[in-house]
Structure formats: structure tokens, C-alpha cells
Amino acid sequence: MENMDLIDGLDFINKAFEKRLESKNWDMWISRYQHMDKNTYVSFEEFCKGSSQKVENLTNEEVLEKSENVRKVHQKNHPGINPKKLSKEEIETLVKGGG
Numbered sequence: 001m002e003n004m005d006l007i008d009g010l011d012f013i014n015k016a017f018e019k020r021l022e023s024k025n026w027d028m029w030i031s032r033y034q035h036m037d038k039n040t041y042v043s044f045e046e047f048c049k050g051s052s053q054k055v056e057n058l059t060n061e062e063v064l065e066k067s068e069n070v071r072k073v074h075q076k077n078h079p080g081i082n083p084k085k086l087s088k089e090e091i092e093t094l095v096k097g098g099g
Contacts, residue, residue: 022048064091 029047036042058066 060092060095063095064088067091 025048026044029042029044032042032047
């Protein structure tokens with residue numbers, strides 16, 4: 001009986017995560033909807049099919065490398081706008097959930 005409670009609990013948690021993802025997808029779809037026209041319209045269902053979240057397990061060094069690549073692309077595309085370059089310590093604080 002305890003195993004059934006555990007399975008039911010895990011099912012409940014999984015359903016909660018699914019609903020949370022659906023809510024986030026809805027918010028994102030609504031923000032894009034206002035810019036859609038007859039040629040670019042995508043239904044919410046189609047949008048959700050293409051928005052499965054991919055989780056990557058990255059080392060701190062890989063995160064730093066990816067963020068540096070994003071910064072370089074941003075600088076190339078927006079040369080007059082230079083975001084603050086964060087130190088390794090500042091990035092680690094942000095990754096750990098600090099302010």
C-alpha cells in the first residue's frame with residue numbers, strides 16, 4: 001500500500017510540473033500571439049509541441065563559455081550596447097540563486 005502512495009505522489013508531482021510548463025508555454029504563446037498574422041500564426045498546440053524543454057547538465061566552465069559566446073554575439077549584433085561583463089564570482093552567485 002505504501003508503494004501505491006509513493007507512485008500516486010510521484011504522479012501528482014509529475015502532473016504539477018506538466019501544468020506549470022503548460023502555464024509557462026501559454027504565457028510565452030500569448031506574448032507571441034500579438035505579433036502573429038495570417039502567415040505566421042501557430043496554434044497553441046503546435047507551439048507546445050515545438051517547445052519541449054531540453055535540460056543540459058553543464059559544468060561551471062561550460063556555462064561560462066556559453067555565456068561568453070552569447071555576449072560576443074550580442075556585441076556583434078548591437079555594437080553600441082555593451083552589457084556589463086560579470087566576473088566569474090558574480091556569475092557563480094547568480095547560478096547558485098543569489099541576487
